[in-house]
Amino acid sequence: MNRRQFLQASVAASTLPSMTACGDGVTITIDTRLPVGPFGADSTAEEVTAGLDLNGKTVLITGCNSGVGYESMRVLALRGAHVIGTGRTLEKAQKACDSVVGHTTPVVLELSDFQSAVDCAASVAAMGVSIDSLILNAGIGSFAEFELINGIERIFVINYLGHVVLTQKLLPLLRATGGSRIVHVGSQQAYRAAPEVGIDFDNLRGEGEYSGSLAYGRSKLANALYSLKLSEMLDPLQITSNVVHPGFVKTNIGRSASGIIKWLYQGAQSMIAKTPEQGAATQVYVATAPALAGVTGAYFEDCNPVTIEGDNHVFDKELADRLWDETRRILGDYLES
Numbered sequence: 001m002n003r004r005q006f007l008q009a010s011v012a013a014s015t016l017p018s019m020t021a022c023g024d025g026v027t028i029t030i031d032t033r034l035p036v037g038p039f040g041a042d043s044t045a046e047e048v049t050a051g052l053d054l055n056g057k058t059v060l061i062t063g064c065n066s067g068v069g070y071e072s073m074r075v076l077a078l079r080g081a082h083v084i085g086t087g088r089t090l091e092k093a094q095k096a097c098d099s100v101v102g103h104t105t106p107v108v109l110e111l112s113d114f115q116s117a118v119d120c121a122a123s124v125a126a127m128g129v130s131i132d133s134l135i136l137n138a139g140i141g142s143f144a145e146f147e148l149i150n151g152i153e154r155i156f157v158i159n160y161l162g163h164v165v166l167t168q169k170l171l172p173l174l175r176a177t178g179g180s181r182i183v184h185v186g187s188q189q190a191y192r193a194a195p196e197v198g199i200d201f202d203n204l205r206g207e208g209e210y211s212g213s214l215a216y217g218r219s220k221l222a223n224a225l226y227s228l229k230l231s232e233m234l235d236p237l238q239i240t241s242n243v244v245h246p247g248f249v250k251t252n253i254g255r256s257a258s259g260i261i262k263w264l265y266q267g268a269q270s271m272i273a274k275t276p277e278q279g280a281a282t283q284v285y286v287a288t289a290p291a292l293a294g295v296t297g298a299y300f301e302d303c304n305p306v307t308i309e310g311d312n313h314v315f316d317k318e319l320a321d322r323l324w325d326e327t328r329r330i331l332g333d334y335l336e337s
């Protein structure tokens with residue numbers, strides 16, 4: 001096992017679900033300053049939405065064909081929402097949409113292609129809908145080989161930058177609703193596996209040594225910081241922005257691992273991971289729970305807002321400002337109308 005594979009195996013082993021956890025010098029505690037619900041790590045998406053009538057609501061979820069995205073779409077449609085589900089091809093999204101009960105509409109979104117994000121937002125706007133909840137769920141794990149896309153490291157492009165383009169283009173449809181929500185699907189790796197400086201801006205083009213684990217942690221920290229920045233830029237009466245960790249969930253996220261790493265990861269999934277039904281709960285709860293109206297800039301694990309004490313950058317406003325400046329510089333024309 002080489003050094004990179006060892007790092008990946010360590011991350012696979014350390015990705016444990018936790019509610020009040022202490023590890024890597026970080027302590028996670030439920031944030032009682034915000035509404036705390038009756039749900040926890042074992043709750044399912046069906047349970048957290050029981051009794052909720054989402055008829056008349058429109059939810060857009062990215063990555064609807066697999067894992068927690070698929071389960072989120074299934075449950076939101078079951079509760080009456082019109083779910084617009086994205087897939088990397090229309091066929092994938094269509095197949096997923098056709099397999100659930102309720103009102104769903106497939107659209108294409110390839111996050112590694114910023115023009116695809118622009119086109120996706122345009123096709124949603126052409127539907128004449130407004131959006132009540134936007135769940136930025138799609139993503140890739142840490143096992144992929146290093147690759148640059150338009151000169152930027154691939155995991156950062158797919159998990160973060162592509163979603164920024166989509167979100168900025170959809171803001172008018174979110175504003176049209178009033179009281180709408182953006183839910184960023186982040187990860188504990190934002191504070192367990194990000195580079196020490198948080199976002200190492202001088203390494204986005206792969207100048208330094210590559211670690212898939214650090215790249216994944218960095219992309220998930222970027223999700224959290226973008227959520228924080230949006231919560232400052234947007235009026236919470238109009239649009240809220242929060243980030244969630246779904247837990248360690250048995251999905252296809254480790255698909256690009258190979259050999260012993262894949263074996264170890266799948267073994268850990270079989271033994272300790274949440275089911276997709278449980279993994280979808282936090283994002284579906286944050287996207288819909290009436291108790292969370294107006295709550296913005298928060299970070300959720302196991303269906304509740306949490307604080308993170310110890311060395312981390314998840315609530316670092318200065319870093320969020322710097323990331324936003326850099327993001328605008330990278331995305332340039334894609335953010336213009």
Ligand SMILES: NC(=O)c1ccc[n+]([C@@H]2O[C@H](COP(=O)([O-])OP(=O)(O)OC[C@H]3O[C@@H](n4cnc5c(N)ncnc54)[C@H](OP(=O)(O)O)[C@@H]3O)[C@@H](O)[C@H]2O)c1
Pocket residue numbers: 015062063064065066067068069087088092109110111112136137138139140141158185186187188245246247248249250251252253254
């Ligand atoms: N599972 C976990 O333990 C865990 C832990 C923490 C955070 N998360 C986060 O949870 C989210 C959902 O992951 P999951 O576990 O449900 O994984 P998954 O089963 O692999 O689903 C990922 C989804 O993202 C889509 N996707 C991947 N690359 C894309 C791209 N370039 N453009 C557009 N869509 C793309 C996939 O489409 P294809 O099927 O076509 O590739 C799929 O629909 C991710 O953001 C992940 O980082 C997961």
